[in-house]
Amino acid sequence: MAGRGAVVNPGELLERSLAYALGSVAVVGAAGLGRATPCAGWDLGELLEHLDDSLDALHEGLTGGRIGPLPQSDRVCGFRTRACAVLGAWAAGPPDLVHVGERPLDVRVMGAVGAVEIAVHGWDVARACGRSRPFPVALAAELLPIARCVVSEEDRGVRFAEPVAVPSCAPPDVRLLAFLGRRDSFPG
Numbered sequence: 001m002a003g004r005g006a007v008v009n010p011g012e013l014l015e016r017s018l019a020y021a022l023g024s025v026a027v028v029g030a031a032g033l034g035r036a037t038p039c040a041g042w043d044l045g046e047l048l049e050h051l052d053d054s055l056d057a058l059h060e061g062l063t064g065g066r067i068g069p070l071p072q073s074d075r076v077c078g079f080r081t082r083a084c085a086v087l088g089a090w091a092a093g094p095p096d097l098v099h100v101g102e103r104p105l106d107v108r109v110m111g112a113v114g115a116v117e118i119a120v121h122g123w124d125v126a127r128a129c130g131r132s133r134p135f136p137v138a139l140a141a142e143l144l145p146i147a148r149c150v151v152s153e154e155d156r157g158v159r160f161a162e163p164v165a166v167p168s169c170a171p172p173d174v175r176l177l178a179f180l181g182r183r184d185s186f187p188g
Contacts, residue, residue, distance in 0.1 A: 008142055010111030011090045014058075016139050017115040018083045021051070021122025027129045028076050037128040038182050039121075040161060044128045048075040051121050055082035058114045061098035061107065062089035086114075112146045119143060120180055140173035147179055156181075 025048070033045035042050070052075065059082065090111065097104045119139060126133035156162050161181025166174055 008112065008146075010108045010115065013115035013139070013142060014090060014111045014118070015087060016136070017119035017122070017143075018087060020136055020139065021118045021125070022080065022083055024122040024126040024129075024131070024133055025051075025076050025079050027131055028125065029129075032129060033075070035128045038124045044125065045075065047121060047124055047128065048079060051118065051125075052078055052082055054114065054117050054121075055079070055086050058086045058110065059089055061100075061105075061110050062086065062094040063092075064095075113150055116143045116147050116150070120147075120177065120182075123177065123182070135173035135177065137171055137173050140171075140176040144172055144176045144179065147176060151180065 028044065028048070033043065033048070035044040037044055037047045039047055094107045094111075096107060098107050098110055099105070119135070120143075123133065123135050151160055161183075163181060164178040164183050166178040168175075170178070
C-alpha cells in the first residue's frame with residue numbers, strides 16, 4: 001500500500017481517519033439521530049451504530065477482545081470511547097495477523113481498510129448533520145488506492161453504491177467519495 005511513492009503507515013492512517021471522524025461526530029445532536037445520510041437506507045443513528053460496530057471489530061482484531069456494549073443513549077460518547085480504545089490498542093503493538101473467521105489477515109491491511117471506513121463515514125456523518133466538512137485531501141490521496149483495492153463489483157449495491165462519474169482531474173477527496181458512491185462529493 002503506497003501513496004505518492006511513500007510507504008503508507010496504517011496506524012497513522014487510522015489515527016488521521018479517526019481524528020477526522022471525531023470532528024464530524026462532534027456536531028451530532030441527540031435530537032438529530034433520525035436524519036438521512038449519504039448511505040442509502042441508513043439514518044444517522046444507524047450510521048453511528050455501524051461506526052461503533054466497525055471500531056469494535058477493529059479493537060477485537062487488535063487485541064483479541066471486544067470493547068463490550070456501550071449505552072445506546074449517547075452514541076457520540078460511545079464513538080469517542082471506542083476510538084480511544086482502538087488507538088490505544090494500536091499503540092500497544094497489534095499482532096501481525098488477525099483472523100476474520102478462519103482466514104488470516106495482515107493487521108496492516110485491517111488498519112488501512114478500517115481507516116477508509118472510518119474516514120468516509122465521518123464525512124457521511126458531517127453531511128447528515130448539514131455540515132460541509134472538507135475531507136482532508138492528503139488523507140484521501142492515501143485512502144483512494146486502498147479503497148480501489150478492496151471494493152469490488154460484488155460490493156456494489158450491497159455495501160457501496162455505484163461509483164459516481166467525476167473528472168479524472170478531480171481532487172483526491174472528490175474521487176474517493178465518488179468511487180464509494182457519494183453523489184454530493186463535489187465541494188459546495
